[in-house]
Amino acid sequence: MSKPIIEARDLGIRFVRSRKRNLKLRDMIIHRGGRQPSADYFWPLRNVSFGIGQGEAVGVIGSNGTGKSTLLRLISGALVPDEGSVHCRGKVAPLLQLSAGFSGDLTGRENIYMVAGMHGMTRKQIRDKFDEIVAFSEIEKFIDTPVTHYSSGMKVRLGFSVVTQLGHPILLVDEALAVGDKRFRNKCYQKMESMLAEGRTLFLVSHNEGDLKRFCTRGLFLDAGKLEVDGTLDEALDAYNVVTGA
Amino acid sequence: MAVISRTLGKATGVGALWRNRQTLLTLVQRDLAVKYQRSVLGYFWSLIEPMGMAGIYYFVFGVLYNSGGKQVEGGAYPVFVVVGIFAWQWASSAMSESTRSLTSQASLITTMRVPREIFPVAKVVARFAEYAAGLPIIVVFALFYGASFSWTLLLLPVAILIQTALLVGISFILSSINVLMRDVDRFMRLAMRILFYAAPVVYPLSKVLNAESAPGWLKDLYMANPFVGIIQLHHSVWNSHELPGWPLFWYSTSISFALLFVGWALFRSLEARVLKEL
Numbered sequence: 001m002s003k004p005i006i007e008a009r010d011l012g013i014r015f016v017r018s019r020k021r022n023l024k025l026r027d028m029i030i031h032r033g034g035r036q037p038s039a040d041y042f043w044p045l046r047n048v049s050f051g052i053g054q055g056e057a058v059g060v061i062g063s064n065g066t067g068k069s070t071l072l073r074l075i076s077g078a079l080v081p082d083e084g085s086v087h088c089r090g091k092v093a094p095l096l097q098l099s100a101g102f103s104g105d106l107t108g109r110e111n112i113y114m115v116a117g118m119h120g121m122t123r124k125q126i127r128d129k130f131d132e133i134v135a136f137s138e139i140e141k142f143i144d145t146p147v148t149h150y151s152s153g154m155k156v157r158l159g160f161s162v163v164t165q166l167g168h169p170i171l172l173v174d175e176a177l178a179v180g181d182k183r184f185r186n187k188c189y190q191k192m193e194s195m196l197a198e199g200r201t202l203f204l205v206s207h208n209e210g211d212l213k214r215f216c217t218r219g220l221f222l223d224a225g226k227l228e229v230d231g232t233l234d235e236a237l238d239a240y241n242v243v244t245g246a
Numbered sequence: 247m248a249v250i251s252r253t254l255g256k257a258t259g260v261g262a263l264w265r266n267r268q269t270l271l272t273l274v275q276r277d278l279a280v281k282y283q284r285s286v287l288g289y290f291w292s293l294i295e296p297m298g299m300a301g302i303y304y305f306v307f308g309v310l311y312n313s314g315g316k317q318v319e320g321g322a323y324p325v326f327v328v329v330g331i332f333a334w335q336w337a338s339s340a341m342s343e344s345t346r347s348l349t350s351q352a353s354l355i356t357t358m359r360v361p362r363e364i365f366p367v368a369k370v371v372a373r374f375a376e377y378a379a380g381l382p383i384i385v386v387f388a389l390f391y392g393a394s395f396s397w398t399l400l401l402l403p404v405a406i407l408i409q410t411a412l413l414v415g416i417s418f419i420l421s422s423i424n425v426l427m428r429d430v431d432r433f434m435r436l437a438m439r440i441l442f443y444a445a446p447v448v449y450p451l452s453k454v455l456n457a458e459s460a461p462g463w464l465k466d467l468y469m470a471n472p473f474v475g476i477i478q479l480h481h482s483v484w485n486s487h488e489l490p491g492w493p494l495f496w497y498s499t500s501i502s503f504a505l506l507f508v509g510w511a512l513f514r515s516l517e518a519r520v521l522k523e524l
């Protein structure tokens with residue numbers, strides 16, 4: 001039995017509820033320690049443990065504000081947990097906020113090099129994949145136009161094309177599939193399926209039952225920052241429907 | 247495998263910074279590309295701006311307040327002011343831009359798994375690239391005014407190394423604290439102006455040390471600024487009269503590297519909180 005590719009142990013993170021933060025320099029440097037009153041904190045996520053094997057497709061379900069996006073940010077490394085740990089044994093391709101990282105003043109071509117480079121691709125790797133990225137995003141005609149003039153759909157298409165070409169084994173997806181027109185969405189679905197067939201691991205956050213059923217076999221149901229169900233997708237969806245009264 | 251997961255989980259540290267050098271390089275390229283996009287003169291702006299400033303200070307101190315004597319011993323004032331301004335321009339733009347390096351790139355930082363140190367470091371490196379682009383100008387000035395080309399040229403890489411350490415350390419401190427207290431950014435303009443006159447950028451250090459009207463404690467305070475030794479080192483590359491003594495040299499060096507480590511430690515201890523605030 002190989003080790004899980006994503007492993008969370010007693011994962012928890014807390015945020016400060018009130019705006020009145022304690023900003024004394026002394027406290028910032030030595031802020032560890034339990035002197036602070038706990039009433040000012042809330043835990044968007046706590047005591048969450050799971051292990052995801054390579055090649056699994058996991059859907060995360062939960063009402064708004066139950067910690068789904070926080071969980072994604074913790075896995076992607078963009079947040080540091082206050083309790084427990086989360087480990088990824090492989091690089092993560094984040095399909096979150098797909099147009100993040102584009103500079104409006106630069107052209108599509110320059111932005112492909114910049115965004116792919118920031119995700120760690122070398123210039124040669126990008127050059128090899130360049131045509132594929134452009135072809136998939138269908139913006140051949142505008143590749144030398146500054147991204148400011150792109151429609152939001154074009155930006156998302158370009159972002160999706162770049163991130164899916166990274167070749168990283170773990171895909172984190174946050175509603176990114178809900179964007180783009182129907183035809184491009186279908187193309188993205190096919191791309192996702194082919195990546196899953198290659199043995200990549202998918203971690204999908206969505207409210208869309210159709211998307212979840214299409215890709216995922218396993219479901220995690222989050223409620224009030226707790227992992228309530230970790231089972232098949234149907235089990236997680238049933239629990240979600242009970243809570244939402246559908 | 248355990249090593250990989252541990253480092254990826256942490257995503258911080260010197261090794262992580264080195265492994266992500268591709269990302270760092272790309273950030274620097276993007277910074278420069280965005281800055282000079284849609285401008286006709288492009289990279290020349292990184293030369294025009296400090297040259298303009300140097301012209302102003304030459305006019306004020308070299309022409310208006312030139313009371314017959316030489317402003318600088320052992321060299322020409324135009325060389326002195328150009329060297330000082332270029333070195334200072336790197337320092338001040340690196341410090342003020344790195345202050346905003348986390349807040350202005352929040353969407354990137356919250357979606358990517360890279361060591362966060364990369365963002366302030368990239369600002370220091372990008373501004374250094376502009377400084378390096380200006381070095382030929384300094385050489386032209388030195389040739390024109392007949393400055394000596396001697397062993398002191400070897401001090402240039404030393405000065406650059408110490409200045410890099412200091413700037414990176416300061417940028418760690420400023421960028422992380424600015425996320426928690428935006429006051430820092432507001433304060434930077436004033437701070438940069440004060441620091442500009444609080445270092446021997448456009449006037450020689452001897453003027454301060456020989457100023458009889460200045461009380462001793464003020465001179466001590468002045469000498470506490472680690473930029474004093476670094477700027478002196480820059481001047482001394484072309485003018486051996488400006489060589490800093492060993493005490494000043496070691497003082498600036500040790501403060502710079504101490505700030506590098508303190509800044510890094512602060513950055514890492516604030517990291518979790520900073521990420522929540524972005």
